[in-house]
Amino acid sequence: MRLDLEDLVDVQLPVFRDIPELDPEEWSQPDWRRKLVSWMFGQARRKAQEGRPYEEWDESWKQIGPNGLPGDLTWEEFVAASSQHRHSQNIAGTRPLQLLTWSGDAWLLPRAYTELLDRWEQREGELLTKARLCSCGAQGPYWGAWRRNTRTGYVTMCPPCSVVACRPYTGHMRGVLYESPRRRNTRADDYLCRLCNENPAAAWDHCHDHGYLRGPLCGSCNTREGKASPDWFLQDAGSVLHLLECRDCREQRTLPRRxxxxxxxxxxxxxxxxxxxxxKPYARELEYVHGVHRFELDCGWHTTGRWTKDVTVAEAAAHVRAFVDASLALQEGATTAASRLESGKA
Known part of the structure; x- marks a missing residue:
């Protein structure tokens, strides 16, 4: 597009607001001005806190300097940092920092370019609004949690409509191998996801260690099970019980190796x-050598509060077995309580 580099306008950047200060739906809404501000203050914070202990962190990085940038951030540092993240620090497929200018009082951009970004912001907002609208008229959350992958493509479907459109999974495929003809002849997207119970399922999840089906999952839950951090996934009791839908895992009181x-x-x-x-310390695995897992633990509050701990494969298996037994005991307790409640009502 043709730009008149002499025809500049005040960008009028908004006041910086940290993520905790924002409404959740504001985090990723199309707002190119707020995005510029977020880049500036994000880099200023990283520079101010890098190499300093947590106890010395302060709010000085929020003060605007004479160059229009927050903290001690220089223009050269800002551009260099942005260049290292070219895949993410662009707006509407363009690089605004190549045209952004500080006048001494305000940030300026060519008028035609600001009009382009405003049109992008408006059109992006319109498309997102349409993507949030279910056929029943209900509007979903901004984050796109109602987007469903169906046989005819992606649609927006609210949880009540998903429940009507799909059958709940009752565990009738438990013990069936993933490679079984029975699995190939049964569509997963006929059922609700057995983890979130809101989305139509997209695939049959199975145990990669033993090959048995665990149940139908939507695309999001299937990705979370396969790629999310294992310790984070296991925090949900329902996720643990889903893994134990594998016949061999349940019988052997174990979980997949990962x-x-x-x-x-x-x-x-x-x-x-x-x-x-x-x-409570933070733990991470350092290495696995000759049947021994070595972990590093860090209390995070003392410079000497870091140490290592070795756990053998046999010890790890014992921890897993105890964890599985505890999870199954909780399930049995919940089932017993539900049965007593039903008996009382009867």
Missing amino acids: FHTGVVLAHLEQTERHPRCRR
Whole structure:
């Protein structure tokens, strides 16, 4: 597009607001001015806090300097940092920092370019509004949680409409192998996702260690099970019981191998403590050598509060078994309580 580099206008950037100060729906709404502000203050915060202990962090990075940038951030540092993240720090497929100018009082951009970004922002907002609208007229959350992958493509469907359109999964495929003809002849998208119970399922999830089906999952839950951090996935009791839908995992009181370190990490964070600190440490796996997992633990509050812990494969398996037994006991307790409640009503 043709730009008159002499015809500049005040960008009128908004006041910086940190993420906790924003409504959740504001986080990713198309707003190119707020995005520019977020880049500036984000880099200023990183510069101010880098290499300094947490106790010395302050709010000085929020003060605007004479160059229009917050904190001690220089224009050269800002452009260099932005260049390292070219895949994310662009707006409408363009690089605004190549045209942004500080006049001494305000940030300026060519008028034609600001009009282009305003049109992009408006059109993007219109498309997002349409993507949030279910056929019943209900409007979903901004984050696109109502977008469903169906046989005819992606549609917007609210949870009540999903429940009407799909059948609940009752566990009738438990014990069926993923490669079984029975699985191939049964469509997963006829059912609701057994984890979130809101979205139509997109695929049959199965145990990669033993090959047995665990149940139908939507695309989001299936991705979360396969790629999310194991210790984070295991925090939800429903997720653990889903993994135990595999016949062999349940009978052997184990979980798929990729989740073993997650169980051990959670156990170490609950039981290990730095002698000078009662705070729960942060644990991460360093290496696995000759049948031994080595973990590093860090209390986060003391410079000496970092140490290592070795856990053998046998010890890890014992932790997993105890974790599985506890999860199944909770399930049995909940089932018993529900049965007593039903008996009382009868």
